[in-house]
Each structure stands twice: as C-alpha cells, then as structure tokens.
Amino acid sequence: MVEKLVIIAVIILGVIAIAQLMRVYEISSKLRKNNEAEISTRDNRLNANMMLLFMFGLFGGFIWLMLTYGWTGRGEAASIHGAEIDWLLNLNFIIIISVFFITNTLLFFFAFKYVKKPGVKAFFYPHNNKLEMLWTITPAVVLAVIIILGLKTWNEATADAKAESIRVELFSKQFDWTARYSGVDNTLGKFDYKLTTDNNELAILTTNTIDTAIQNMESGISGIKALESKLNDTHLMLAPADRNAMVKDLNRKNKLVRLLYQMKGRHDSKLDAQAWDDFIQKDTLYLCKGKEYEFNFRSKDVIHSAYFPHFRAQMNTVPGMTTRFKFVPSLSTAEMREKKNDTQFNYALLCNKICGGAHYKMKMMVVVLEEPDYKKWEDSKLTQTFRDKYFASTAVVEEEM
Amino acid sequence: MATVAHDEHDHHEESFVSKYIFSHDHKMIAKQFLMTAVFMGVVAMLLSILFRIQLAWPGEASDFVSFFLGDQWAPGGVMKEDMYLGLVTIHGTIMVFFLLTGGLSGTFSNLLIPLQVGARDMASGFLNMLSYWFFFLSSIIMLASLFVESGPAMSGWTVYPPLSALPQAVSGSGLGMTLWLFSMAIFIASSLIGSLNYIVTVLNLRTKGMAMTKLPLTIWAFFITAIIGVLSFPVLFSAALLLIMDRMAGTSFYLSDIIVGGEMLTQHGGSPLLYQHLFWFLGHPEVYIVLIPALGLSSEVISTNSRKPIFGYRAMIGSILAIAFLSFIVWAHHMFVTGMNPFLGSVFVFTTLLIAIPSAVKVFNYITTLWKGSIIFTPAMLFTIGLVSTFITGGVTGIILADAALDITIHDTYFVVAHFHVVMGLSAVFGMFAGVYHWFPKMFGRMLNTRMGYAHFWITIIGAYGVFFPMHFVGLAGAPRRYYNYSVYQDFDVESFDLMLDLNIIITVFAIIAALGQIIFLFNFFYSIFRGPKADQNPWRSNTLEWTTPVEHIHGNWPGELPTVHRWPYDYSKPGAEADFIPQNVPLKDGEEEH
DSSP states (O other): OHHHHHHHHHHHHHHHHHHHHHHHHHHHHHHTTOOSSSOOHHHHHHHHHHHHHHHHHHHHHHHHHHHHHTTTSOOOOSBHHHHHHHHHHHHHHHHHHHHHHHHHHHHHHHHHHTBOOTTOOOOOOOOOHHHHHHHHHHHHHHHHHHHHHHHHHHHHHHSOOOTTSEEEEEEEETTEEEEEEOTTTTOOOOBOGGGOBTTBTTOBOOHHHHHHHHHHHHHSTTSHHHHHHHHHOTTOOOOHHHHHHHHHHHHHHHHHHHHHHHHHHHOOGGGHHHHHTOEEEESEEEEETTOOEEEEEEESSSOEEEEEGGGTEEEEEBTTBOEEEEEOBOSOHHHHHHHHTOTTOOEEEEEOSOOSTTGGGOEEEEEEEOHHHHHHHHHHHHTSOHHHHHHHHHHHHHHHO | OHHHHHHHHHTOOOOHIIIIISOOOHHHHHHHHHHHHHHHHHHHHHHHHHHHHHHHSTTOOOHHHHHHHHHHHSGGGOOOHHHHHHHHHHHHHIIIIIIIIIIHHHHHHHHHHHHHHTOSSOSOHHHHHHHHHHHHHHHHHHHHGGGOTTOBOOSTTTTOTTTTTOTTTOGGGTHHHHHHHHHHHHHHHHHHHHHHHHHHHHHHOOOTTOOGGGSOHHHHHHHHHHHHHHHHHHHHHHHHHHHHHHHHSOOOSSOOSOEETTEEOOOOSOOHHHHHHHHHHHHHHHHHHHHHHHHHHHHHHHHHHHTSOOTTHHHHHHHHHHHHHHGGGOGGGGOTTTTOOHHHHHHHHHHHHHTHHHHHHHHHHHHHHHTTOOBOOOHHHHHHHHHHHHHHHHHHHHHHHHSHHHHHHHTTBHHHHHHHIIIIIIHHHHHHHHHHHHHHHHHHSBOOOHHHHHHHHHHHHHHHHHHHHHHHHHHHTTOBTTOSOOHHHHTTOHHHHHHHHHHHHHHHHHHHHHHHHHHHHHHHHHHHHHHSOBOOSSTTOOOSGGGGSOSSOOTTSSSSSOOOOOSOTTOBSOTTOSSSBOOTTSOOOTTOOOO
16 A cells, blocks of 8 residues: 555656646747747757668667567478468568568658758659559559469368368367367268257267257256256245246257257268267377368357467357368478477467457367377277267266166 | 628637537537547556556566456456456457547547538537537446446457357456447447538538648548448447347347357357458448548648648549448458358458558658658657558558468467557557647647657657567467467477567567657646647648637637638649748639649
C-alpha cells in the first residue's frame, strides 16, 4: 500500500514539475513571439536529419534481425510441399524487401533533402500521366508473377490426396489431439457425434456403438430413465431451477435418442468393418517418411486449428464438418535432429485457433520414422484396433454392471 | 435572406447542456468523439501493456499487473489464462472499433465535412448528436464488460463461434460476451447514423462552386469511408443478431454436432464458417474504414506542409475508389485454411493482390509530393511521413499473406499480428495524430506545443517499429497468436523457444517506451486546450475552407455568407502567384489556368 502511495505521489509531483516547466516555456516563447505555427529553420533541419538517421536505424535494425535469426528464422521445411512453399516465400520476400528498402529510402531521403530552405520555392507539379502509368503497370506486372506462382503452389498443396495416401483422422477437443489411423483397409470408419460414450470417445459408427449409445442415453447414470424417475419421485423436493434444468436435459436426451433410433434403422452393418480395424493413438503422432498422408480433421467442441509449423501445414478443425489437408514428410525426426544439431528436437502439432484458456498448451508430438521402423510400430498397433479395445472395455463395463 | 435569418439564429444563448452535452453542433460533436476516443485509446493501450508484460516475463509476479487486475484475475501478480484472452479481445475491439472507427471517422468527418465543403452544419444535427451518444453508450457497455464477474469476451476480437456462443467453452462467453454483442449492436447503429449523415452532407450541402472534383482529398476519403460503412456494417449487425439467437434462443445458425463441457448439444446443421463469411464481409472493408480517413487526412497535411499540390489528385481519388470497391470482394482471404473450398481461395488470392496496385499508386504519389517540395516539419507532417512509411512496411507483408499458399504456414501467427498492426494500426493512428496536430487550432482555437509534438513523434515511431518489426520474426519462427506463453515450444524446439522469448522481451520494452511517449501527447493535448498559445485564423497557411472561418467557434461556421469556391484546394507554390498558397475561395485571376 505504501508503495502505491509513493508511486502516486511521484506521478503527481512529476506532473507538477512538467507544468512548471511549461509555464517557463510559455513565458519565454511569448517573449520570442513564437506562436508554434512558425517552424524555425533549426527545427526543420533537426527533423530532416532525424529522418535520415531514423532510416539508417530502421534498416540497420532489420538487417541485424535477419543476421541474428538467419534470414527469416524458419529453418528447413520437413515436407515436400513445404520446401516449395519456402522457395516461394523466399522469392516473395526478396521482392517485398526490395520494395521496402527502395520506397522507404525515397521517402526518408526526400524528406531529408527537400526540407524548406530560405528562398527556395516548391516546384508546382500537380500530375504526370506517364509517371502514374509507370507505377500502376510495374506493380501489376510483378503481381501477375506473384499470383501465377502462388496459385500454382496453392493448387498443388490443396489438390485431392492420392487414392493410396494413408488416411489419418485428427480429432480435436479442448485441449488435446487424438489420432485415428485407418488400419489395414486404409478407410476410416464413419462417425456421428451422438455416439460419443466413455468407451467411444471418437464417436465411431458401428452397429454395436449405436446400441451402446442408445443404452447409455436411456439407462445410463443420468439417462432418460434416471431423469424420469427423479422427476416423478414425489418424495424428492427439487428447487424449481433444478427441476427446469432436468426437464430441459430430459427433452434434449429424448430428442437425441429418437435420432439414434433413426440412425439404427438406417445403419448398414456392412460398414462396421471399416471402423473395426481403425486404431487410436494419443500423445504422439507417428508418420512414415516419404509417404503421403491425408489428414481428416474433426472437432468435438469449438474451432481449433491443426498447425504443423515444421511441415508448413495448417487446417482448421470445425465442429460439424470434416476438413482435410495432405502432406508428405520428407525428413525423419532423426535427420532433422542432426540438421539442427539438437538431440532434443521434435516435430509437433499445435493448436492455432483460439479455443479457450489452455489453448496455448494444446499439443501433440509428431515423430517421423524411416519406413522399417514405422512398419514395426504399425504392426504393434494393428493388434490393438478399435474392435479389440472396444470389446475389452465393454466387457469390463458389463461385468461391473 | 436565408443568411440574415441564420445570423439571428446564431447568436441565441445556449445552456451548458445544449452547448456541451446534447449539442447539435458538428464541431462540438467532433470534440466529444475525440475525447471519448482518446479515453478509449488509453484504456486499450493499457490492456496491451498488461498482456505484453505476461508475454515477456511469463509467470513472473508483477505489481503493475496485480494493481490493475487484482486478486481475482491475477492472483499473486500473475494474470490468469482466461484474463489474458479477455485482455487481447477487448484491446482489439476497442482499438479497431472505438478508437479507429468511431474515434477517427467520428472526430474528423464531423469536424471537417461541413467546414471543408462549406456547409453551416451536418445535414441532420439531431442525428449527428444521436450518433455520438450511441457511440458513448456502446463505449460504456464495452468498458463495463471488463468488470463482469465471469470476465469480458475472450474469443478474440473476431468472436468466432462456437467459442463465443458457448459459455461452457470459456468463462468470457457468458455475460461478458452478451455485453460485447449489445455494445457492438449499438455501436453499429451509431456508425450507420453517422455515415448516412456524412454522405448526405457531402452530396447535398456543398457550397457554391464546390464541385466534387474540387473537394479536398480528406472529404473524398470520409465520403467513401461512409459509403463502405453503410454497405458493410449491417452485415456485421446481422451476424451479431444470429449469434445472439444461437446464444439465447437455441437456434443453430453457427452450431452443429457439438459436445461441450460434457453436454451433448442438439443443434445440428449450422456452420461456423457462415459466421466467418458474414464477419469478414464487414471485417475487411472495416480495415479500409479505418485506413482511408487516415490517408485522406495525411494527403491534406503532406500537401500543405510540402507547399506543393498533392501529386496526382485524380489518381488519388481513383485509387481510393478502387480500394473501396476491391475491399468488398476480398474478405475470404481471412479464411484460406478454415476448410473453405480451395478454389474459392484462389479467386480471393487474385482479388486481394489487386489491392496492391492502387495502394502502390498512393505511396508513389505521396513520395512524389515530397519531391522538390519545401517541406515544413510540423508534428502533423512528421506523423504523415510516419504513416507513409508504415503503410509501405505493413503493406508489403500483405502480399505474403494474400498468397494462399504462403498463408498456410503463417496464418494466425504473429506475422499476421505484425502485418495488420503496422499497416492499419500504426498507419491509422499516425493519420489520426497528424489530424489532431494539424486541426487542433481549428478545434480548440489554440496551438499544441511543437517541441513536445516532436518528442512524441520520434518516441512513438521508434517504439512502434521496435514493437512490430521483431514481431514478424516471432511469427515466422512459428509463434501462434493468442498464446498465453510459448512454454509449449520448450518441449520440442528450444531454438525457436529462445528466439520467441528474446524477441518478446525486446517487443515489450519498446511497447512500454511507446506507451510512455503517449503521456507527452496527453499532457500536451490537455494542457494546450486550456493554456496553449492562441491560434491564428490560418496557422498553416492552408487553402481549404475551414481556415476561412473565425477562430472562435460560432454556430453556422461563417458569420456572413457562405464562401464561394473558385479553385481546387491544392494551389500551393503556383507559378505566377505571390504567396505560396491560394485559398479555395480566391477567384481565378484573368488568364489564370486551373491546375
């Protein structure tokens, strides 16, 4: 508290001191008959010199940053399309940095050079069509090149993935990532958010998961039956607000369960096979060097963004729709560690769309393996498919019940 | 006869309330806008210093942070994650809408449109008053949202749903978000009323001889800004309305298949992308609503203080028109990686990059205006040169971001933050400062202190570049925006982590320097209102009509008849003339040619 009082006192004294200085300045400028509108030659020169000085400072600072952090400070791209993006980025940087230097130099240099000099009148020069055409057409030509090259890279990066690309689903929620690999058939099983249960976090669609979801919704701990019995229990005194919340919850669940029954009626059990061989992977995403991956992004709650800084890849994950992005990892984790001379280095997947308080912690490690190692890892995972895990856990659940 | 009647009307006594509070006079309303904007600007700047401290010294206790946020939001002097997002959100909202839209257009359109076109007042003084008081009300609501128990809106200034629609997703999406939406709805009403008034005034109340081709570029800029506002703000209004419905009435415009906080929602079929389209349909023109008035003000200042006509007057108008038109067909360049169809993305790459052409024309025209001029470095002129520099520096990085292929890797990183702060934040703020320094004598009848103006400018531009130049590198290294800290990088890429932390400290130090520099301005501003030296009628020896009005403000602006306009506003250093300026109301001499 004392500190705050001292700070406030210092501020007040400071203001008073400045006010006194101003009084002195006011009186002296009255004596000099200065009304602030006339800028003295000295002040003009001072600012003109400052313009030049500032320009050198600005350029110097920029060059220092580039030297310290290595051009753009990005390091090498770890994917095939990423290398192309970096090439294009460098080209664009060369263009814009030239423009930056040239135009800023002209600006500050003219400001310095054409400062008011006694007896020199400004040159009346209202327009010149040729000059104006010049600086309309030149940027247009440069931009045409930028646009054509940019669209070429964009079209390649966003084209549909090849049929043989490995399909992986990345499922996002506040505040973590889960991957689902498509298994031996390389086809991801279908999903529907209404199927989310404790043992089916990714809401994968099979005949069994529909049944479980219906059962959960009807007879689960806070399912429809439980709610109804509470609401109908005449011995139970409920606060009106609680009662309203429960009625609302009940209506919601009745609606959802109706939809689940419709889903059950429409479901084709032949599709189950697509889902059963999928396997789920948390914490670390394993990729195989040189293979194309098509990522299918989903979100459970709000928008997230799957951001792979080292692979130059990014795509938002949007609740209610699937988004896609593909890339080919071109450097294994081991190779990148060697290049960076950092044994602790890893690739990562981050969230790059504001999604709540712990947004900044939402991450998944990414490891790129050479093909033999990747195969070894994949084989071990193929023994723990969705089917294996699902029935293991439902068995436990049934035993408990 | 009309003028006689008006004279009588001018001299009636006004009460304190009708003169200073519910005034219909555009000059007073301009001052009201400016005062409110200055206050809002200071608040938003303070918020930015708070979160800059967190970024530079994450997790370290700070008395400064604890002083402003208290135990609830900064227990032990370390701000909470949620509050960090709240600060970022409200900083952006206030800066974009309240300072640079309401403040900039509100102040200078109000002050200069009637004075420079030669009108007694705005077309509707009453609506003009209403526009200010709506602005005031929305400012109060926005500030009040900072004091809500569950915190202010926390989903970024773009308030994307579902995050902004679901109170379960983040605490600020409760009452704080509701207040944000209501504040914005009122703000939009204010902006629309104001803009309609500006458009009508420019079209109908120009004095005799004031053809559209004789208007100062300031008026062209305000006029086009107002048109953009009228066409785009209603779209944001509808976006906000739909969001209110999703939040309060259980509709599913933006929501589909969501499980949040353990609750499975029934909303199905909506699209979060719809909101983004609606938002950016305003959001991108909004950038130009912010920027174009600043370009207008600086065109006037650069010409007056180079003692030269603005180079390429018609090209300047043409490029503003082109920018305004293009600004409506580029919005989805904010959405390249949202899951929007990539083909649509390529169309927006094309239209967006086209904007670089009129922008380049403007820059070269500014620079050519300086060439062979006789430059007088008033503080307003310094800020104008600052504006041109930041417009270049921020503009060129836009070329990178507009290129969808490159945007994939830098979208939503600090590179974007640096880009838009330089090109629209700094340029617009510099334009606004230029405007305040240049027209202060017109507003308050007194002069600002020049030396303090110099100190203010040099500290501000050094601070500003010091903040935003390194920020590009932070972004290129892969730092996502709206991160509470970058500790996550420590787990896998120490080199990048070190770069981010080093530069974040430099940035914060410069931010504090720049913020302290603004104290000089605030002091100068308030001190000079009361004690600055009395201004002459035309202190900058300028051509435009506002300098033909008396220094003391009168209702109706000109004591006698309205001036008649005979020439364009840029006859500076015209060959054959004695003085180096010829005001617009001076008739052409025999045989004198128009420019």
